[in-house]
Amino acid sequence: MIDVAALRALRSVATLGTLAAAADELGFTASAVSQQIKRLERQVGVPVLAQAGRGVVLTPAGQAVVDSAPDVFQALERCAEAARSVADGAPRGVLRVVAFSTAIRGLLAPAVPRLSTHSPDLRLHLTEQDPDQALHSVHSGVADLALVHDADGLPAPLPPSMTQSHLHTDAGDVVMSRTHPLAALDRPLARADLAGHAWVTSPPGTVCHQWFRRLFENDEPAVPHLIDDFATQLSLVAAGEVLALIPRLARPPLGDHLVARPLRRQPKREVYAAWRRSAEASPAIQAVLRELAPENQLSPASSTA
Known part of the structure; x- marks a missing residue:
């Protein structure tokens, strides 16, 4: 029988290349992963990796194994989730959540x-990751739930094994x-209002x-x-000479020394939760989604807060 940990190791090697x-x-x-791969090769009876320079590539047999892996993992996850749901449906244990920093x-x-308060037996393990990396972590089974945002108005592409739900619309204000x-x-600011003023902003690529x-x-x-950290941006804004789009x-x-004003053409991004379809019945995921539902979120910051 194929070892599940070894199968997961092969899929990770196939995705990341080394x-x-x-x-x-x-x-x-790396030695432990190598041993897992060798164990998998003994179990299937053929090589699954070949050396390629400093990295490795899948053999045709290895590619066939990796192509079948999602079905295996999803079946195992559905089995585990069914057991937990049948037990009592109470969320418990550890839920691994990956999300971008502001989420x-x-x-x-x-x-x-x-x-x-509502799920005292459930613990979250939070890891900061950019959306692309977060989706990969959930798809590969390293994490259970991802919070991601769209890229320039386009939602991040989801693997077929995953589904998502809209959580929040985030907007930017001038501080x-x-x-x-x-x-x-x-009042909301127009572009003409902003002419001639100096700014602190996040680096290119953000x-x-x-x-x-x-x-x-x-x-x-x-x-x-050009500052990536928003708290540092605000410290420069507080000095009175620059504006920031936050x-x-x-x-x-913002306290007593700073004020925010909305823009007439408000920049926005959509925030989604994403998880594996096979984990749909997870009491832990459903509990977190309930707490993140729009009706449970804190009220958006007012224009002057």
């Missing part, structure tokens, strides 16, 4: 106290010092930088600071 990368993802040493801050962290001239405008560039189209505002999920309480 034993070392697979070992890092699975939490083993952890703005959605998961506020849900943890409610989850502790400024209360002493800044724009703070006196108690969603917030895309929002920022789209806000100005072909204009070239002054951007003396997603509401990423925004802490």
Whole structure:
């Protein structure tokens, strides 16, 4: 009979290309992964990997094994979930959740106290990952639930083995010092209002930088600071000389010295929860989804909070 851990190791190697990368993802040493692969080869009776430079590639037999792996994992997961559901349907144990940083801050962290009250036997293990990596982690079985956002208006492509549910619409506001001239405008800001002001923004390649560039189209505002951390951005904004475009999920309480104003053309991104179809009946996943449902989320930050 094929060893499930060895099968999972082969699929990880096939996806990541090296034993070392697979070992890092699975939490083993490269030697342990190599031994799992050799055990799998003994079980199926043929080589499943071949050396290719510094990496490895699947043999045709190995590719056939990997192509069949999702059916195996889904069948095993359905078996386990059926057992848990039949028992009493109570969420318990550990649920491995992967999510981008602002979803952890703005959605998961506020849900943890409610989850502790309603599902005291369930624990979350949270890991920060970008959407593409998060979906891979769930698809490969390394994680159970992912929180992801769309990329420039396009939802992240899901493997056929996964499904998703919309959780939240996040928007970006302009944050400024209360002493800044724009703070006196108690209305949504137009692009003309922003002309001539300096900014701190996230580095190129991030969603917030895309929002920022789209806000100005072909204009070239002054951007003396490129900072990835939103708390650091706000510390520079508090000094009174720059503005920042901050997603509401990423925004802490602004206190007495900062103010946020919405934009007339509001930049937005959609946030989704994604999980394996075979885990649909999981009491733990369903419990977390209930706590993350829009009616249970904290009210969006107001324009002046």
